[in-house]
Amino acid sequence: MERRLAAILAADMVGYSRLMAADEAGTIRRQKALRETVIDPKIAQFGGRIVKTTGDGVLVEFGSVVDAVQCAADVQAVVVAQEAEVPDDLRISYRIGINLGDIVVDGDDILGDGVNVAARLESVSAPGGICVSDMVYQSLLKKVDLGFTDLGELALKNIDRKIRAWQWSTDRSGADAMLQTARKVALRSSVDKPSVAILPFDNMSGGSGDDFFADGLAEDIITELAREPDLYVIARNSSFVYKDKVKNIKDVGRELGARYVLEGSVRRAGNRVRLTAQLIDAETNRHIWAERYDRSLEDVFEVQDELTGAIYSTLLTKLMGLGLEQSVRQKPADMDAYSHSLRAFGLMYRLTRADIDAAEESAKAALAADPHYARGHVAMAWAHIHRVFLGQQADPLGRLKQARAEAQKAIETDRNDYWSFGALGGAELWLGNHDRALTALERAVALGPNSADMRALYAVVMNFLDRPEEGLANIELAVRLNPHHPDWYLLPWSRSLYLLGRHGETLPLLRRLIDSGVETLPGYLQMIANYSALGLTDEARQVVPALLEVNPSFSLAHVPRYTPFKNPQDLDRFVGLLREAGLPE
Structure with a gap:
């Protein structure tokens, strides 16, 4: 028997029987088109050999683990993007499993335990994702820029030992898997x-x-x-x-x-x-x-x-057995100020236009009851920032200056409120004052080291300062501190991955953000840029009308206001990707 070491890729269509029952002719036509235009060309590009095909799957042999995984990631990113607008019950998606192991060659076929493990890993992969064995994962370290999540040791059907597996995903279920993994990390992190x-x-x-x-x-x-x-x-x-x-x-x-x-x-x-x-x-x-x-x-x-x-x-x-030291909080002169500020903050967590309108009115009422109440000024500062962030404001510069002034008033009144420094950092960042923003957020994190929101805001600043590794570390910490986090966390998370070149991983996060109903210009901008970076120009162009519906007068000239990259090269690249999608000059 001829034996050799190989990387084995097993792919299978999700819900093939259901899709065929729902639309046999359409499923066959679209499956054939995906094979001819995406899957087979990618396999050839990365030096793979198609061993066998079935109606809904394919088995491929590669001489390189890196080539096998990069091929799989490219295929999944393109397929998920192309099928995004297809109704859920008709959407084609694939599961992929990859293993590195010894195979037995039988003519054009390959057999053996290495092949069986690849097939079983495919069966447990998330739709739109890639599940790899630990041998594959260890071979990838520092060679491909893809983020895998640890699934632990799995008991796979008809495999006589547990297999440690790792998952990478690019569809909605992939985003859920990433979030679930972050929550598992939170459980482990709380032990000490x-x-x-x-x-x-x-x-x-x-x-x-x-x-x-x-x-x-x-x-x-x-x-x-x-x-x-x-x-x-x-x-x-x-x-x-x-x-x-x-x-x-x-x-x-x-x-x-x-x-x-x-x-x-x-x-x-x-x-x-x-x-x-x-x-x-x-x-x-x-x-x-x-x-x-x-x-x-x-x-x-x-x-x-x-x-x-x-x-x-x-x-x-x-x-x-630890000592305690509690800070002194400012108390309002009027309890109505407290009640109105509570309502303002509660509304702003929802991050929609109607809620921000109501939050601003509550902030005004809080300050009317007590003009010197710090939390009232903080609420007003964030209302101004959110209006700019949502693309609502005709005079964004004026609103941001108002936000900065309100945050400064809050700090003058209460220097122990980390939300005040967070608001100041946000205002300074979108005003383009990166160093001041960093100083403010560093103070906010120092005052509230366990505040998930401050960690997420700090990640925002790190990304725009061209420090995405620190951005990713802080947003991951924010997710650990806040397993059921607000949807806006998905934006700095996706931006960190984008800046690190992990474009495919950003798509599920951005879709989740936009599907949540959050009305955010930066979210649309980031999604367009990511599609363009993946070469999915048509998909990028389809997002442009949704962005212009939020702000009909938006153009490339406005981009620096919403994505204040400090590094000119980062900004130029970002604008270039938006230009490829047809965003008006």
Whole structure:
């Protein structure tokens, strides 16, 4: 028997029988077109030999692991892009598995364990993705610029041993797989220090208008806990997934990577507030402590401070033996200012035009109640920035200057609020003042090392400073801190990958961003640039009308305002890719 070492690629169409039943002639025609125009030419380009084909699959032998994986990545990126506009129930996609192993040559056919493993890896791959064995992955290190996620050791059908596998994906399910992997990392990362999730307090007042108040109390506690570097704090978006749901604390702890969970309720009646809270060990479901507070509305900040102090004391002092040092927070002169600012921040998490309109009105109301309240100025600063970010504003420069002024007022009033420095950094960045933006965000991260949002904002600055490796590291940390993160995290994440040349990996993230309903010009710009970078000019051009619907007067001249690259070469390349897609000069 002739034997040799080879890289084996096994590919198979997802849902072939279902597609044939739904549209036999159309499926055959499109499958044939994909073979003739994409798959077979790519295999030839990378030196592969087609061993055999079936109606829905292909087995290919390569002499090089690098060539096999690069061929697969190019094929998947192009196929996913070409099929993106096809209805979900008719869309063609492929799973690909690649293994490096010893094969037995039988004429034109190849046999053996190496081939069997490749076929089994293909069966567990995500649609639109590539699943490779650990031998393949180790052979790729520092040779291809693709990001794989570790699937661990898998028990594959009819394989007598577990196979460690790695996944790369470029479709929607691929994005989900990437997010799930990040969440698994979060679970592992929380072992070395106490981890706590603050669930949204149940609103017992009965009125929907008190929801913002109840949510704000929990969010403020999260904000204060995020200052402590020796405590792992789950971010708001992740813990608030459980709002208005029946909660199993063990499941919550496992899903969020939190050893401890705080839950409670709020009842507001006139000028009185009753707040109950209990801290639970999620592993044992044991109550560590519980407390009830009956106070006047003006004392709500003292209640928050007592709660954060109790959590600090219990988790850090008693369990970890660490000392505590809490900063002094500014309290508003009028409680209406506090309520309005809570509503403003709650609305801005949604990042749509209607919500930003309402958030700005709430910020104005907060400042009308207390012109010196720092969080009111922060809310107003972010409202200005979001208007520019969404492409809404005829005078973006004026809005950004207003945002900077509001952030500076907030800092003058309260130098311990990391959101103030985050807003200042955002305003300075989009004003083109990169060094000032970096200084502000460094201060924000120092004040809130556990704030996922500050880490994500820091990633934004790193990317535009042409430091995408640091950008990617910070956005990955943000995702660990906030497993159920807001959709805007996908933009700095995709931009880091784009700047690192990992264009195919950005597509699922950008599709997820735009599908979420977030109305963002930078998201459309990044998607157009990525399509162009992949050579998918037609797909890039199809995105242009959606961008112009958001801002009909947009042109290439406006690009630097929304993508303030410090490196002129980065900006020139980005504009060139947009120009290829036909964006007006």
